Amino acid sequence: MEGNARDIRLYSGTSNRPLAESIARFLGQELGHVNVERFPDGEVFAQYKDNLRNADAFIIQSTCNPTNENLMELLVMLDAARRASAARITAVIPYFGYARQDRKDRPRVPITAKLVANLLTTAGANRILTLDLHSQQIQGFFDIPVDHLYGTPVMIPYLRTKIDQNAVIVSPDSGSVKRAASLADRMGCGFAVVAKRRVDATTVASSHLVGDVKGRVCVITDDMTSTAGTLCAAAELLKKEGAAKIYATVTHFLTNEKAFTKLADGDIEELITTNSIPNPINHAKVHTIDIAPLLAKAIRRIHDGESVSTLFDPAQHDIFN
Numbered sequence: 001m002e003g004n005a006r007d008i009r010l011y012s013g014t015s016n017r018p019l020a021e022s023i024a025r026f027l028g029q030e031l032g033h034v035n036v037e038r039f040p041d042g043e044v045f046a047q048y049k050d051n052l053r054n055a056d057a058f059i060i061q062s063t064c065n066p067t068n069e070n071l072m073e074l075l076v077m078l079d080a081a082r083r084a085s086a087a088r089i090t091a092v093i094p095y096f097g098y099a100r101q102d103r104k105d106r107p108r109v110p111i112t113a114k115l116v117a118n119l120l121t122t123a124g125a126n127r128i129l130t131l132d133l134h135s136q137q138i139q140g141f142f143d144i145p146v147d148h149l150y151g152t153p154v155m156i157p158y159l160r161t162k163i164d165q166n167a168v169i170v171s172p173d174s175g176s177v178k179r180a181a182s183l184a185d186r187m188g189c190g191f192a193v194v195a196k197r198r199v200d201a202t203t204v205a206s207s208h209l210v211g212d213v214k215g216r217v218c219v220i221t222d223d224m225t226s227t228a229g230t231l232c233a234a235a236e237l238l239k240k241e242g243a244a245k246i247y248a249t250v251t252h253f254l255t256n257e258k259a260f261t262k263l264a265d266g267d268i269e270e271l272i273t274t275n276s277i278p279n280p281i282n283h284a285k286v287h288t289i290d291i292a293p294l295l296a297k298a299i300r301r302i303h304d305g306e307s308v309s310t311l312f313d314p315a316q317h318d319i320f321n
Contacts, residue, residue: 007055007056008027008029008056008058008299008300008303009032009050009052009055009056009057009058009086010023010024010027010029010030010031010032010058010060010299011031011032011034011048011057011058011059011060011077011081012031012034012059012060012061013036013059013060013061013070013073013074013077014036014070014073015061015062015063015064015070015073015278016060016061016062016064016094016275016276016277016278017278018275018278019060019062019094019275019276019278019291019292019295020060022275022290022292023060023092023292023295023296023299025292026292026293026296026297027296027299027300032048032049032050032057033048033049033050034046034047034048034049034050034077035047035048035049036073036077044069044072044073044076045076046073046076046077046080047080048080048081048084051084052081052084052085052086053084053085053086054085054086054087055086055087056086056087056088056090056303057081057086057088057089057090058090058092058129058299059074059077059078059081059089059090059091059092060092060094060295061073061074061077061091061092061093062093062094062095062097062276062277062278063093063095063096063097063098063116064095064097064252064254064276064277064278065254067097067098070097071097071098071116071119074091074093074120074123075119075120075123076123078091078120078123078124078125079123079124081124082123082124083124088126088127089124089125089126089127090125090126090127090128090129090299090302091120091125091127091128091129092129092130092295092299093128093129093130093131094130094131094274094276094277094291094295095131095224095252095276095277096113096116096130096131096133096134096138097116098112098113098115098116099113099133099134099135099138100112100113100134101113102114102134102135102137102138102141103137113134113135113138113141114141117138117141117142118141120142121142121143121144125144126144126145127144127145127146127147127302128142128144128145128146128147129146129147129149129295129298129299129302130146130147130148130149131148131149131150131151131251131274131276131291131294131295132149132150132151132223132224132251132252132276133148133223134223134224135175136148147298147302147308149294149295149298149308149311149312150251150312151249151251151274151276151289151291152179152182152183152186152221152249153294153311153312154274154289154290154291154293154294155249155272155274155289156183156186156187158272158287158289159187159219159247159249159272160187162217162247162270163187163189163217163219163247164217165187165188165189166189166190166216166217167187167189167190167216167217167218167219168184168189168190168191168192168211168212168213168216168217168218168219168243169181169183169184169187169189169190169191169192169218169219169221170191170192170193170194170211170213170218170219170220170221170234170238171191171192171193171194171220171221172194172220172221172222172230172231172233172234173194173195173222173230173234174193174195176221176222176223177193179221179222179223180193180221183219183221183249189219190211190212190216191211192209192210192211192212192213192218193209193210193211194208194209194210194220194234194237194238195208195209195210209237209238209241213238213241213242213243214241214242214243215242215243215244216243216244217243217244217245217246217247218235218238218243218245218246218247219246219247219248219249220234220235220238220246220247220248220249220268221248221249221250222248222249222250223250223251223252224250224251224252224253224254225250225252225253225254225259226254226255226256226259227256227258227259227262228258228259228262228263228266228268228271229262231248231250231266231268231271232262232263232266232267232268235248235266235267235268236266236267238267239267245269246267246268246269247268247269247270247271247272248268248270248271248272249271249272249273250271250272250273251273251274251276252273252274252276252277253271253273253274253277253279253286253288254277254279255277255279260283263283263285263286264283264285268285269285270285270286270287271285271286271287272287272289273286273287273288273289274288274289274290274291275288275289275290275291275292276291294311297311298311
């Protein structure tokens with residue numbers, strides 16, 4: 001197989017191969033051939049079986065749990081593609097790990113989001129395509145182009161089947177205010193904010209509500225959740241304030257048993273998420289939406305030199321086809 005800059009070459013790491021295969025189907029092609037293995041001591045080995053010279057390579061890898069393993073695997077794949085003389089290498093990172101540590105909010109702590117940005121660039125990435133970064137400022141940590149997509153346009157069609165314009169979009173903390181306000185504008189709904197106080201690394205308490213939710217359907221929206229603590233604490237407060245029904249949306253659902261237990265016992269009717277994380281989700285309260293059409297459309301536009309910003313518009317229904 002001869003490499004050519006006119007050709008899209010898709011490659012997948014091991015973190016979320018089902019998503020990569022789905023992206024390839026939407027683009028009407030097969031995943032490229034790459035051998036990813038581990039040496040007996042745990043070191044990562046990667047070898048491309050295709051000729052990558054002058055190819056436009058897209059490497060798909062979520063840096064989710066096990067975060068260090070998946071991140072190192074991506075770095076090794078980037079380095080191998082660079083040394084194979086690919087014309088351009090785009091790291092497609094549906095979930096960008098280490099993004100929570102994006103500033104020095106305490107003495108003597110790292111800024112890991114910047115560290116990972118440096119590692120990706122040094123390894124050989126010429127461009128980054130990612131989804132719902134933990135904070136917008138992370139884009140500025142890169143000295144290469146970053147295409148930052150959002151899960152909201154993918155979720156809006158499904159949300160419209162659940163709520164009407166009398167609903168309220170709720171930010172569960174101050175960090176999600178802009179995200180919630182944007183969704184409220186797009187849906188033509190009301191807007192409210194919950195004040196959050198973190199007790200420890202896994203426990204939060206919601207103390208105050210700004211907005212009117214009495215007798216109305218509420219949608220709590222956030223970028224990610226692991227224990228569902230923030231979401232369930234906000235839902236409990238909303239229920240006390242008279243909310244009729246409560247939904248939640250998160251782009252990245254870093255699932256664990258504690259989250260499922262809280263969802264089962266809590267006030268959230270349904271949690272709407274995406275398959276940016278490969279964990280199999282079989283839960284009555286969780287609905288997963290496929291982001292492969294969105295990422296496939298972005299990859300096609302990047303390759304063809306077209307605008308990616310139009311994909312932010314939920315009115316662009318062709319991204320789901």
